[in-house]
Amino acid sequence: MPIRLRSTRPADGPRGRSGRGARSGRRRTRSLALAAVAAVLAVPLVTVPSKAAHALPRTGFEAADGSRWTGPAEESHLLAAVDRHSDQVSVDRIGTTRQGRPLRLVRIGGGRTPALTALLVCSQHGDEPAGREACLATIRDLAYATDRATRAFLSRTEILVLPTANPDGLAAGTRGNADGLDINRDHITLRTAEARALAAVIRDRRPDVIDDLHEYGATPPYYDKDLYVLWPRTLNADDRVHEESERLAERHVRPAALEAGFSSGRYGVWTDPVTGGPLKQTAGDGQERILRNTAAVKHAIGLLVESRADALSEAERADPALGQRRRVKSQRVALRAVFAYADEERDRIRSATARSREAGFTDRSPVYLGGADNHAAEPGEILVDPPCGYRLTADGYAGVRDELALHGVTSRPDGDGVYVPLRQPARKLIPLLLDRRATYHLTNGQADTAC
Known part of the structure; x- marks a missing residue:
């Protein structure tokens, strides 16, 4: 029996549509969208159906009934x-870690x-393996699906999947990579091989949706939901994105988690266990x-998903496999909600991106060097009237040329150096890379204000 994901669209529907005909149209749209992912929704969340178990490859996690994580050889x-099985699947090597x-x-x-x-980035932190398991199983399920709706x-x-975004960290059981660097804090400066490879994928494939899968440690009773989610809070995100x-x-995603029996909340927000109201912001x-x-600065719909890594009960403490299956199950529910959203709302998504x-x-709107949608930027963090572009010396450009290229930033020769105009898709990214006031800038560009 497939899991049914209840639509969460408001009763009055999209702006400008009303009445019985509009409601009927919405019901047909929802039905088609959910039917399109019915086969994926019908697959059990940890193990494959018994009749198909001998026909389909299994992850090491599934083979061990959740008692251990899939090893690198099993992933390969x-x-x-799946690459051999389906002409709809290709597997490419896009980079190599420091440890090879x-x-x-x-x-x-x-x-x-x-x-x-849609791009799935799985387990950027090597000690957060549940997202990786969900991604590997989903790859298999989609590759072997034969029903008309899924095809x-x-x-x-x-669907693009980076199933193991931090192989060295996974092998070591560490949050960071082999150099001890947090890959998820490197998507501007691009110092790590892992972040560089991902930047090239985003530049070349231009994903409409990016789903980043993580895990977190709970702080009961204030911060202990089964599944937390969060959207991009940056003020540089386009309003539609x-x-x-x-x-x-x-x-x-949150309604899907609740319907599947998981508790859910906004990542980084502690809540009062009695009233359910917010107490403080700790992250995000x-x-x-x-x-x-x-993701949002690069024009994609962004999503962070965090499953709870801690044991929920004495039973999970006594048998870790119970908790590990629960963690993977919650991630798979979230993935299926992303797929249903992508199919149901594809026109809205593509228009926004x-x-x-x-x-x-x-x-000509401001560019923000700080702040978030829940925290106003300080006056000194706002480029109210951004420059027309930035000039770089030849030496300055040589030091950041590769990073600008990976970010998809274009430039043109300018005397002995180069000129990077803001009038391009990367407009709100460029000051973050080249303005001396930006926290993680690559180099000090000379702002051109003579527009």
Whole structure:
């Protein structure tokens, strides 16, 4: 029996539509969207159906009934199997870690042009493995699906998966990579091989949705939900991208988690266990170097998902496999909600991301060097009248040329150096990279204010 994801669209529907005909149209749209992912929704959350168990490759996690995580060799075997099995699947090596481990990108579907593209980034932190397991199982389920609805979904949707975003950290059981660096704090400066590989994927594939899968440690009773979610809080997100990101988190993923029996909340917000009201904000700021924020600055609908890694009960403490299965199950519920959202709202999504990219050519709005949607920027953090561009010396450009290219920033020769105009899709990213006042800037560019 498939899990049914209740639609969370308001009763009055989209702006400008009302009445019985509109409601009937919305019901048909929702039914088609959910049918398109019915096969994925029907797959059990940890193990494959018994009749298909011998036909489908399994993760090491599934084979051990959740008592251990999938090993690197088992991952390689699974990805090779799905690559051989389906002409809708390709597996490419997009980079190599410092310790020589491969960074692999799996592409599934996307037969039609233009297809909506969703990117899953799994376990950037090596000691947070549940998202990786959910991604590996989802790759297998999509690759082996034979029903018409799922194949139709994949014909109009390109699913990109980075199943192990931090292989060295996974091997060591550490949050950071082999250099001890937090990959999820490196999406501006791009010092790590892992972040550089991901930046190239975002530049080249231009995903419409980016889902970043993590885990967290609970602080009962104030911060202990089964699944937390958050959208990009950066003030540099295009309004349409911000709206859709919050919509995905609050009106699709959280309701799906609740319907599946999981508690859910906003990441970084402690709540009163009696009233349920917010007590304090502990995380979830607007730093652009965090992937969910970088995603929005690069015009994608962004989502952070965090499953609870701590044991929930004495039973889970006595048998860790129970808790590990619960962690993976909650991540898989969230993934399915993302897929349903991508199919149901594809026109809204593509409109938001396309208009966000186009805005860089005409936008004259401020650029923010700080602040978030829940924390106002200080006056000194606001470029009220941003420059026309930044001039870089030849030496300055040589030091950041690769990073600018990975970010998709274009420039042109300017005397002995180069000129980086703001009038391009990366408009709100460029000051974060080149303005001396930006917290994580790459180099000190000379602001050109003579527009």
